[in-house]
Amino acid sequence: MKKRVRRRMTRKERGENIIGYLFIMPQLIGFVAFVVFPLFFSLYLCFAQWNMIDMPEFVGTVNFEAIFRDRVFWKAVGNTFIYIAIVVPLTLFSSLTLAILTNRKLPFMSFYRAAFFLPMVTSSVAIAMVWMFIYQPESGVLNSILAVFGIKNLPNWLQDDKLARFSVSIVSVWLKVGYYYIIFDAGLKNIPQELYEAADIDGASPLRKVIRITIPMLSSVMFFVTVMLFIDVFGMFNEVFIMTGGGPDYSTYTLSMYIYFYAFRQFDMGRAAVASWVLFALVGIVTLIQFKVKKRLVIE
Amino acid sequence: MKRLKLKRMTKRQIVSVILITIVVMIAAIFCLFPFYWMILNSLKDPDLINQGDTSLFTFHLTWDSYKAVFSYKNGLLWRAYLNSLIIAVTSTIGTLFTSSLAAFAFAKIRFKGSKPIYGLFIATLMIPGQVTMLPLFMIFAKLHWTNTFLPLIIPGVMINTYGVFMLRSFIVTIPDGLLEAADVDGCSWFRKYFRIVLPLIKPALITLGLFSFIGSWNSYMTHLIYLSDESLTTIPLLIAGLKEQAMTGVVWGRMMAATTLSVVPIALIYLSCKKYFVQGIATTGMK
Amino acid sequence: MKAKKLFATFTALCLAAAVGSSLCACGGPETDAEGNVIVTMTIINNQNQNPGWLAMIETANEILKEKGEKVRIAEETVPTESWDDYYMKVNSNILGEIGGTIGRIAESHIPLMVEKNQLRDLTSLKEKLVSEGAFPEEVFGGVAEKDGKYYGIPSGKQHMVLYYNKTLIDEYNAAHPGDAIPYPSGDWDHPSTFAEIRSAAKKLTSGEGASKKYGLSIGPFLAYAGMYAVNSGGDNIFNDKGECVIASDAFYNVYDWFIGMLREDGSVPNTAATSTLDANARFLGGNIAMLVDGIWQMHDICRYTGNYEIGIAAIPVLNDSYTAHTTNFSDQFWAARNSRTPKEDFIALEALMSAEAIRAAAELQVGGIPVRADCVDNYANSFANTKLKDYADVVIEGAKRTINVPYSTYYNIVDQQINNKLTIWMNGGMTTRDFVDFMDETMKKGMEGKL
Structure with missing residues (x-):
């Protein structure tokens, strides 16, 4: 009797096993074919030279030496950090501020929200074109507005090597704010109202409430947002590629563009693979820091 | 007082x-x-x-x-619209189907290796697309898939770790009792998936669908890499191509008309489904 | 059960799509209704030159038909105007074994294609063309030669000339009788000097802002700078020993000349101006009085519709003691190494290199001056019924004084890095000396494989 029960269980289990694998089969095949295999292959490519027709040829660390000697590569890495220094705080600050400001009853609320969300759903290629048009040095609307305020030396937003990064970053922030606004907005709704009421009784000022209650209570969300932003910035491509093509003097060049250039313009797959792993390592480090530091900083 | x-x-x-x-x-x-x-x-x-x-x-x-946009290269815009739509719709439907299947299996079916495989899936969430981009290009070239829509559709359909992750978190909240009740009726797993789970996670499916549709509609780099025929052009490629016209310089009026036409469908979809967007993004932040 | 069916259908569809698409690419060569093998030829999308290339293909097909060959050529236009994008598409088509198995590409990309082992050895075709006496031996080689094998066939030579708007100069001269500007010289032995061109450009510049008219458009790119350096007694990037000599007086002078016109005189449009409208379009619109550009623009320029006259002159030199040289750019015709129709590719290329086919392009002023000796006259005569009929000799004479850009596998990267710095220098961010030294240093790094 006992035996029979156990056997029936195993059959059911076996059935579940088969069904389970059947269900995950498409994704599992895709996972092996489009994630696991490419991952190992690109790791191998880091140490190989390959013309993509014949078999890849193992060359040791040649690609690493080439890339670490390359001025442009370091410039791309440096730019990535400059982008982070501009985009991350700006996006964080503006989306959080907007979320806090709109966390109450206001007239035209749905208009604001629609306005904040709209940039994030539009194609970055299309919108980069619009911004390029706005940034035009001679016939751009931005410069003509500045001219109205009597500014004489009108900047050349996308062709000045000191300004171009900033101009591109603004577009990037503009594209992202809506997304993080929603996350913060949801986070704010989760803060218990009693905390504020208690603070009101103590007569705390609004700013104090933000610093003492809102920010600590949102720390977990802020952490998540920061990490997402870092990863977003590491992968920046479309806006830059369309607006500046990486110039002037590589001042807006990103790692993604470096990878694209070596992979699909020079067809130097080895070097592109190394660059892509550098990008991966940066993402990995940020994620790791998230896990390590989160425990200490975040109030759950 | x-x-x-x-x-x-x-x-x-x-x-x-x-x-x-x-x-x-x-x-x-x-x-x-x-x-x-x-x-x-x-x-x-x-x-x-x-x-x-x-x-x-x-x-x-x-x-x-x-x-000027509509007459550009004999109405290439319509072609681009159609192509973008084909890619976006097929990849969205495909990815919803496969990732909900897998999410259901990971959440509710007890099979050997379920946990480690799911762990592996999640571990690869953070891998930037640039790393797998080069070998993928090689795979698709060897399959003679370059210059077709397949490289833009198939990877999204066959693997969507984010989708699995998101849908699983919804399916997990479905009480086991509901499924067990179906067990008594002699329901197969497929029937349970189709009749019970799918209707229950409809909001999540809509959210994921919207994201993947918009992601596909707006993606540029893969289109740039894989598509070269004019008849295969998509909206982002068309817009980028308008900029490239060296002889005439950028015709800004025409460019703005083209960008408006490319932004409008997405903006409309978004405005009509704002609720699902907000929900989807808000839950990402909470995880 | 419905779901199971759906799932099965979906999987089957996916598999069918995958297998189907792989099969149709793997199948035998494409043929037309009459059983001719179709050889696809890839060309870049250049509205200015496409009429010529299409006429060439059409003529080649007629020849194939006459000869009774079972081969026909179909064109495939890659929708881009940039050679870099074009190369990317060609490359991915070769790897995927789809699209054109023969094609045309700027010689700047040939070294990379050879190095990546993408091109078929065309030595036997070259030998055949030379032995028939149609092609002189010396037009082969250069970038397309590696280890005694030839990977490309040039159909024509395209060099740089100075186009000028006669009417604008006439108008200036009528308004300033005491201060007349002579037309730039069309005599390659006695060309205009840098100083003369600079002063003419300055005088021809007028207006402000969006309606500004410029005197001269000149590309300060490395590929063009070599000829100016040679025209002022220097070397074309490398000296006889193969050493990079960009950091020399000739280049300093040339770049001083450029920047003087660009920044001091304002007679050359800056990058901001040309980003809104291409220099060529500006010249044809009467917005720029003089333009240094290649004869690949000839098809367009011969058919200009504006109410003015255009002349062609030689490339300027430093002073009277030098004669003019000009940079030569030869496009190459190639065949893909992994083509499944190698025999047919050869036959197609041979038909394209026939006198009739080359003439078809030359008569539309496309493809530059034919390298086939028996086609040069057709090119020259084709000017007779265009508005530039008086200048055929200036163009043909220029082809005898050409220098080549030393393209190599690293040249494109060097060029890209220099072009990135170019903006900084043009906007006044660095001195000419520093910029030229930077070019020198970058080229040397490229030679050492350190980029």
């Missing part, structure tokens, strides 16, 4: 509401201005744009730029 205090509070509140409205209004205008400028210039007389006219409120509106 109490009444007086309340009144004072209200006054302060009114002032703060006005101040906040001003700040938020400025931010909203900043967000919307590029759209306004895009639409205005798409309707502006192209000659005025060429002369460098940047007045914010001129209304000599014409359809010239739109006509």
